[in-house]
Structures are given as structure tokens and as C-alpha cells.
Amino acid sequence: MTTLTLPTRRQEEWRYSDLDALAAIWPTPAPTRIDVAAGENARHHLLQDAGEGAAAVHDYAITIADEARLDFHVLNIGGKFGRVTFTVTLGKGAHFELNGAIIGGGDQVLEIITKVTHAEPDATSGQTIRSILGQRATGSYLGSINVARNAQRTDAFQSVKAMLLDRTATANAKPELEIYADDVKCAHGATVGELDKQALFYMASRGMDPATAKTLLLKAFVAGVFDDVADEAVKDRLEAAALAKLEALV
Amino acid sequence: MLTIENLTNEIDGKAILKGLSLSIKAGEIHAIMGPNGAGKSTLAYTLGGRPGYQVTGGRASFDGVNLFDLEPHERAAAGLFLGFQYPVEIPGVSNLQFLRESLNSQRKARGEEPLSGGEFIKLAKEKAGLLGLDMEMLKRPVNVGFSGGEKKRAEMVQMGILDPKLAILDETDSGLDIDALKIVGSGINAIMRKPDKAVLLITHYQRLLDYVKPDYVHVLAAGRIVKSGGPELALELEREGYAEVVAA
Ligand SMILES: Nc1ncnc2c1ncn2[C@@H]1O[C@H](COP(=O)(O)OP(=O)(O)OP(=O)(O)O)[C@@H](O)[C@H]1O
Ligand SMILES: [Mg+2]
Numbered sequence: 001m002t003t004l005t006l007p008t009r010r011q012e013e014w015r016y017s018d019l020d021a022l023a024a025i026w027p028t029p030a031p032t033r034i035d036v037a038a039g040e041n042a043r044h045h046l047l048q049d050a051g052e053g054a055a056a057v058h059d060y061a062i063t064i065a066d067e068a069r070l071d072f073h074v075l076n077i078g079g080k081f082g083r084v085t086f087t088v089t090l091g092k093g094a095h096f097e098l099n100g101a102i103i104g105g106g107d108q109v110l111e112i113i114t115k116v117t118h119a120e121p122d123a124t125s126g127q128t129i130r131s132i133l134g135q136r137a138t139g140s141y142l143g144s145i146n147v148a149r150n151a152q153r154t155d156a157f158q159s160v161k162a163m164l165l166d167r168t169a170t171a172n173a174k175p176e177l178e179i180y181a182d183d184v185k186c187a188h189g190a191t192v193g194e195l196d197k198q199a200l201f202y203m204a205s206r207g208m209d210p211a212t213a214k215t216l217l218l219k220a221f222v223a224g225v226f227d228d229v230a231d232e233a234v235k236d237r238l239e240a241a242a243l244a245k246l247e248a249l250v
Numbered sequence: 251m252l253t254i255e256n257l258t259n260e261i262d263g264k265a266i267l268k269g270l271s272l273s274i275k276a277g278e279i280h281a282i283m284g285p286n287g288a289g290k291s292t293l294a295y296t297l298g299g300r301p302g303y304q305v306t307g308g309r310a311s312f313d314g315v316n317l318f319d320l321e322p323h324e325r326a327a328a329g330l331f332l333g334f335q336y337p338v339e340i341p342g343v344s345n346l347q348f349l350r351e352s353l354n355s356q357r358k359a360r361g362e363e364p365l366s367g368g369e370f371i372k373l374a375k376e377k378a379g380l381l382g383l384d385m386e387m388l389k390r391p392v393n394v395g396f397s398g399g400e401k402k403r404a405e406m407v408q409m410g411i412l413d414p415k416l417a418i419l420d421e422t423d424s425g426l427d428i429d430a431l432k433i434v435g436s437g438i439n440a441i442m443r444k445p446d447k448a449v450l451l452i453t454h455y456q457r458l459l460d461y462v463k464p465d466y467v468h469v470l471a472a473g474r475i476v477k478s479g480g481p482e483l484a485l486e487l488e489r490e491g492y493a494e495v496v497a498a
Contacts, residue, residue: 197301202338202392205298206348206412207326207356216351220342220391 016140018109021055021081031059038065050079057083066091074100077245085113092120098127101225103245104137111140118151125156134165134249140172149180158188214250257308266292268473281451284470290452294420298332327359329415333422337401340392377410381437398425418450423458435461456488
């Protein structure tokens with residue numbers, strides 16, 4: 001069983017990873033399974049807030065059966081290397097919704113990797129990822145969508161936006177589509193930007209100190225990611241963790 | 251209150267203000283007029299401390315402190331307010347959030363207690379009412395989707411809430427319809443026409459000056475104040491144009 005060799009950067013899904021940090025916890029445990037039964041609605045979340053210097057890998061193997069739905073919220077902010085992966089297979093008319101935020105500073109390497117397979121017709125998926133990266137942090141999103149030959153009327157989107165706070169921070173976004181059906185709607189967009197200087201001056205001209213102004217703009221940037229978390233306590237915990245991380249960054 | 255002496259500046263290495271002097275005392279309202287590209291907005295931004303507006307010479311003292319020693323947010327806390335010719339849109343940040351953070355940042359800088367949520371809403375309602383702006387507008391993101399006139403009105407609500415000592419208003423009248431101009435004019439008077447406050451109005455038209463009567467009118471051309479006078483100067487400019495008046 002221990003024949004698993006450490007991945008290399010030549011493997012696409014590990015190309016931005018911190019393999020030295022990974023070595024310390026290799027081999028990682030088997031993926032967490034989530035199977036949503038036909039017609040059911042499920043909600044899950046993950047707050048990846050491992051301690052400083054730690055490596056944390058969370059793998060999810062997910063099946064969403066016919067007409068079922070899964071909403072997943074993830075906040076990836078902890079550790080030296082924090083990796084969260086989703087391998088998802090959608091049944092007929094199923095829906096997968098991923099809302100995620102990556103917030104990193106220092107030398108953190110944080111990533112979200114998704115492989116979504118539309119195996120049957122009429123399934124939909126939506127992925128919204130917002131990353132905020134400061135100092136020398138690296139944040140990556142690698143997301144592939146695979147649409148099987150018979151998965152007609154698939155509707156999938158990936159919306160990926162990153163905000164860099166320092167020249168030395170890095171954002172990678174690789175949405176990938178593999179489509180074998182012909183009646184398919186797939187939309188993906190990826191942008192990398194920095195804080196709006198005009199907005200910062202406008203805020204300063206009203207008296208806001210730079211840290212408050214930056215925090216407010218960054219909060220606005222990630223707002224929405226956790227809007228539809230149904231459990232208020234979970235929502236508060238995710239939002240508070242995101243805010244605390246932001247405040248430490250600016 | 252504000253004394254500017256021989257101010258020169260550069261933007262991207264290009265000299266814009268070329269030895270500008272101006273003095274404004276408490277209780278006074280000054281108007282600056284001048285051709286497009288003369289440097290009026292540049293003056294406002296330079297006093298506000300906009301990044302990229304490099305001061306290369308001269309002085310500006312605001313209530314005895316060197317304005318250029320202060321960061322932009324410190325200038326605001328000291329009582330300076332800039333009305334923008336083109337107010338900036340900030341998606342995702344509501345006007346109320348924006349103003350409450352701004353006001354409380356200013357109060358903190360002055361060693362005052364922050365306003366509570368309730369106190370702040372009461373203040374915001376009062377000032378929105380003064381400018382005839384629906385409170386619902388203040389729940390929307392800053393300037394996003396506002397019409398030109400609504401942006402200018404919202405800026406005056408900001409001024410009312412922040413209650414500055416000196417307001418520099420850059421073409422606050424542009425984009426306002428006839429009724430809005432009247433409301434904004436009386437808003438400026440209500441908020442700023444006080445013995446311990448002063449206003450510098452940048453405008454192209456006499457219309458605003460009918461409502462907010464200036465004590466002094468200046469002509470800014472090619473980076474300098476080239477002529478100063480009383481309210482009659484604005485009328486003369488409107489009649490004769492800059493070429494005549496500046497040459498005379
Ligand atoms: N970022 C910039 N880089 C280079 N030149 C600039 C920049 N911003 C302004 N200028 C120049 O500075 C000069 C003064 O511009 P300013 O906006 O101050 O004029 P203004 O008097 O406010 O004109 P208006 O009446 O049209 O508003 C103009 O020639 C303008 O092109
Ligand atoms: Mg201008």
C-alpha cells in the first residue's frame with residue numbers, strides 16, 4: 001500500500017504545489033467521500049485554517065446522483081501548503097455549486113483543484129473562486145470540466161478572480177474544458193487584478209486610513225462567496241475567519 | 251484657513267501648476283473659474299494629496315499646519331473635503347458603510363469616540379433629507395449606477411455627514427438639472443456657510459454662484475491665478491469670455 005510515490009511538478013495538478021511541505025505529510029489519507037443520493041440536497045463546507053508552517057491536504061471524492069444537489073463552501077487560508085481538491089461526478093439533472101475563497105500571505109502556497117465530470121444529460125455546475133494574495137504567497141485554481149458524449153444540455157461555469165496585494169504574490173488560474181457532447185453551455189472567466197487606486201484615494205479623501213480602506217475593498221471582493229451559506233453559525237465562522245485573515249494581510 | 255504660496259507641481263514629469271498663490275479665510279467663499287485644462291482639478295487633487303500629483307515647490311498651510319506633511323486621510327481628518335469632478339464608483343461597498351468607516355476613521359484620528367450605528371443612521375438620514383436624496387440610494391454601492399446628478403448630490407450628502415472645515419468642490423454643479431442645482435446650492439449654504447468654515451468652488455458657470463454667492467472670484471489659467479475680484483468678475487467672465495478678461 002505504501003508504494004505511492006511523491007508527485008512531481010511535471011504532473012499538471014501538482015505543478016504549483018509546495019512539494020517539500022507535502023513530503024512531510026505524504027502519503028495523504030484517502031479522500032473524503034460525499035455521495036448525495038438521488039433527489040437530495042446537501043451542503044458541506046471546509047475551513048482550511050491549518051497552523052503556521054503546516055501542510056494540509058483535503059481531497060473530496062463526490063458523486064451527486066440524479067436530480068440531486070450539493071453546495072460546497074470552502075475557505076482556504078491556513079498552513080504553509082493548503083490544498084483542497086474536488087473530484088465530482090454529476091448524475092442526470094444534478095447540480096454542483098462550489099463557492100471558494102483563497103486568502104494567503106507570507107510564503108503560503110494555497111490551491112483549489114477541481115475535476116467535474118458531467119456524466120449524464122441536464123446537469124449543471126457552478127464554481128466561483130476568489131483569491132487574495134499578498135507578500136510572496138501563491139494561490140492557484142486548476143479546474144477541469146469534462147462533459148461526456150451523452151451529457152447533452154450541460155450548463156457549467158467557472159468564475160475565477162484573483163487580487164494581488166504585492167508584486168511578489170502569484171495567482172494561477174487554469175480553467176480547462178473537455179467536451180464530447182454538442183449541446184453544451186460552458187462559460188469560464190479568469191481575471192487577475194489589484195486594488196483600485198482611484199477607489200483607495202477616494203476613500204482616503206474621506207478620511208479612511210489605508211488599512212481600513214483596503215480591508216473594505218477586499219471584503220467587497222470576496223463578499224458573495226459565503227452569502228448563501230444556509231447555517232448562520234457556519235456563515236459567521238467563515239466570514240470572521242476570512243476577515244481576520246484579511247486584516248492580518250493589509 | 252488655507253494659504254497657498256507659489257505652488258508648483260508635476261504630473262508624470264509635466265509641470266501643471268506654475269506658481270499658484272491663494273489665501274482663504276474662515277467664513278469666506280471663493281470661486282475659481284478658468285479654461286479647460288488650466289489646472290483647476292489639479293489644484294484640488296494636489297491639495298487632497300492624490301498619488302502622482304508631485305509637489306515640486308511652494309507651500310500650502312491649512313490652519314497653520316503644512317498640508318503636504320499630512321497623508322490624504324489625515325488631511326480629511328484635519329477638516330479638508332474634496333468634492334470630485336468625477337466621483338469614483340466602488341462596487342460592493344455601500345454608501346452607508348463607506349461613510350460610517352470614513353467618519354469613524356476621522357473621529358479616531360481626532361481622538362473622538364466612534365458614532366454608534368444608530369447615531370450614524372440618524373445623521374445620515376438628516377443629511378440625505380437636506381439634499382433630497384432617498385435613503386435607499388445610500389444603501390447602494392458608492393456611486394455605482396448613479397446618474398451624473400445623483401453622484402454630485404451624494405457627494406454633498408457625504409460632505410454633510412463629514413462636516414469639514416474647508417470644502418474644495420470641483421464642478422459640483424456639472425450634471426445637475428435646474429432643480430437639483432438649487433437643492434445642492436442651498437445644501438452647500440446650509441452645511442458650509444458658517445463663520446468657522448470656508449469653501450473653494452471650482453465652476454464653469456455663474457448658475458451655481460447665483461445660489462452660493464462667492465466673496466471672491468479668481469481666474470486660473472495656465473497653472474496660475476491670473477486675476478482675482480469680487481462676484482462681479484464671474485458675470486464679466488460669462489459676458490466676455492476668458493480671452494478678454496485675462497488679457498485686460
Ligand atoms: N495624469 C496626467 N498626466 C499628464 N497630464 C495630465 C494628467 N492629468 C492632468 N493632466 C493635464 O493637466 C492639465 C490640467 O488638467 P486639469 O484636469 O487640472 O484641468 P481643469 O482646469 O480641471 O480642466 P476642466 O475645466 O476641463 O476640468 C491638462 O493639460 C491635463 O491634460
Ligand atoms: Mg477639472
